[in-house]
Amino acid sequence: MPTHPFFFLSESFSYPESDTITAKSEALVLLAKDIGFQVPAAKEMIPQSFIDFQSEYVRLFINAADGIFAPPYASIYVNNAGILHQQGYDDALSFYAKAGMAPTESEESPDHIAHELAFLGLLLDADNEDILASFLTRHLCVWYPSFLQRLQDAQPYLFYSVLGQVTDLYLTHLHKEVIHE
Template sequence: MFLGRAFQYPDAQVALHGAWTLKKLARDLGLDLPDVPEISLEELQTEYTRLFINSPEGAAAPPYASIYRHRAGFLYQEGHDEALSYYREMGFEPVEGPEPGDHIGFELAFVGLLLEEGRLDLLERFLGGHLLKWYPELAARLLAARPHPFYAALAQVTDACLNRLLEEVVHEEKRVP
């Protein structure tokens, strides 16, 4: 899923096709966003670092559920454990890596996997019981940091996409006899 990949440390593919993809997604979702200009890989990586990793004031919008779900804002806490329990329910055992399992990129990739597998029951619980409980604060912090239009659009498109999924795909499935 593009959104999950776009929230990871940028690579050449995201830099090359990201602005176009965000524009198309925004249009498909009916969002009226400012233009998303092309951005070089180096600029994208610099902005990613400022927003999600480090800046003189600290990361503007840490991309981890545990930061938002735990009162003290520590990694590897409540949000992390929640995410891992959903992954395990799907039969995945996360491996240790450089990023905690509650990174927004992983969680969005998980949403895509749930859609592909038709696991709308688990998708509904994951969105309503976990991801949409913390993502709005991440998006608000991201937008407050005055990001490059790429990341502003990414925050808004992701928000619209997640809410549309919960509203239309998951709830529509319940209405079908």
């Protein structure tokens, strides 16, 4: 069973279909603590209602008030393309193919942050450190900071703010680790 936090982070960046916000907030606190990052208590991250939590996801990542503030796709940020299915999308597909993986049928584009974090988890499970290093250096760590900036600019619910930051820290630490291996 895959247990890497990247699967959790991937899942957290997917649309919340079922009300697991309490458990997710607690897990996020644990992950933050594990990496020495101070975050608010889990209960502070829980929104008033689950429907609010879902509509916040829509606002941030699908179609929402104040425009789609943080489109969660590599294509938007690589070369500052601003639209889907450009260089960032091609790059993601290249890395997947090189690792012997292909995205399954999904309504989400394969360069969605949830796909890329899950891919990271699979690479870690497979000990595929060469592709891992190159994927982080040449792709995910290139665009993630721009995405995080837009996410924070959107003044998201605390959960998504913390999720963005914890993901950033995990990516940064992992990146350093694989570079030094």
